[in-house]
Amino acid sequence: MTLLSVFFLQVDTAVKTVADAASVASTEKISLFNLLQEGGALMIPLLLCSIIMVYVFVERLMTIRKAGSVDPTLVVRVQQSIATGNTAAAVAACKGSNTPVARVIEKGISRIGKPIDYIEKSMESAGRLEVYQLEKNVSILSTISGIAPIFGFLGTIAGMIILFFNVQHQGFSLETIAGGIYTKMVTSAVGLIIGLLSYVGYAYLNAQINKTVNKIESASAEFLDTIQ
Numbered sequence: 001m002t003l004l005s006v007f008f009l010q011v012d013t014a015v016k017t018v019a020d021a022a023s024v025a026s027t028e029k030i031s032l033f034n035l036l037q038e039g040g041a042l043m044i045p046l047l048l049c050s051i052i053m054v055y056v057f058v059e060r061l062m063t064i065r066k067a068g069s070v071d072p073t074l075v076v077r078v079q080q081s082i083a084t085g086n087t088a089a090a091v092a093a094c095k096g097s098n099t100p101v102a103r104v105i106e107k108g109i110s111r112i113g114k115p116i117d118y119i120e121k122s123m124e125s126a127g128r129l130e131v132y133q134l135e136k137n138v139s140i141l142s143t144i145s146g147i148a149p150i151f152g153f154l155g156t157i158a159g160m161i162i163l164f165f166n167v168q169h170q171g172f173s174l175e176t177i178a179g180g181i182y183t184k185m186v187t188s189a190v191g192l193i194i195g196l197l198s199y200v201g202y203a204y205l206n207a208q209i210n211k212t213v214n215k216i217e218s219a220s221a222e223f224l225d226t227i228q
Contacts, residue, residue, distance in 0.1 A: 042155035042187050049148045050194050056140050057201040064134055064205060068212040070101045075219050078105055079226045087112060100130035100212065101219045108223050116228060123220050130216065134209045138202065145198035152191020159184025 074097050081090035087109055094106035107126040111119040 042151055042158065043190070045151050046148060046155075046187065046190050046194060049144050049151070049198075053141060053144050053194065053198050053201065056137050057205070060134075060136075060138055060205050061208070064208045064212060067100050067130075067134055068208065068215065070099055070215050070219070071097050074102060075105070075222050078109070078223065082109070082112070082226055100127075100134070101216050104130060104216055104220055105223050108220070108227070112227060116224065119227065120224060123224075127213075127216050127220065131209070131213055134212060138205050138209070141198045141202035141205070145195045145202060148194035148198065149188075149191045152188040152195075155187025155191070156184050159187070 074093060077093045078090045081087065081093065090109050091106055094102040094109065096102075104123050104126045108119050108123045111122045
């Protein structure tokens with residue numbers, strides 16, 4: 001056999017090997033559903049965390065956006081009504097708006113005639129109650145962002161314990177170890193993803209709450225300037 005024939009034979013063998021490897025890789029695809037199944041029992045609390053996260057985020061986001069939709073003409077109408085001495089019309093304008101800004105201003109209107117410091121403190125107390133209503137349940141997202149990764153790591157550790165227990169009693173197998181490790185790491189990945197999304201949602205909702213608080217403070221300041 002000539003040297004050229006040997007060379008072509010080696011090339012042909014290498015091509016067949018690569019083709020076989022590609023064929024195996026194409027048939028052995030990682031299924032996300034199967035990986036989630038391999039995560040074990042600790043995938044259940046992670047699933048609950050994800051459901052609670054989505055529910056709390058959507059519910060709070062809708063509430064905060066509704067609270068932040070302030071009528072730009074509200075303060076002007078209240079100022080005009082107070083200037084003419086028609087406090088009943090000012091109260092009616094606030095009740096018609098039905099937003100945190102309107103309720104805080106309504107509290108100030110109900111205290112007209114009292115010292116300005118007393119009115120300001122009353123409005124501050126009403127503002128704190130409104131902010132408390134906006135922040136309700138938002139801390140759940142912060143809690144989930146902390147415990148979801150812990151559940152994930154716990155699932156991975158439990159899987160590793162079971163894996164090494166099987167190695168001790170059933171013998172060493174590289175395929176068994178590799179398969180067990182990559183499936184048990186699923187819980188860590190899912191826990192980190194849920195924790196990250198929860199933290200981002202928590203930060204975003206707090207930013208929206210701060211915007212609403214700024215609107216309340218701005219409207220309150222304009223109202224106090226009017227009655228002064």
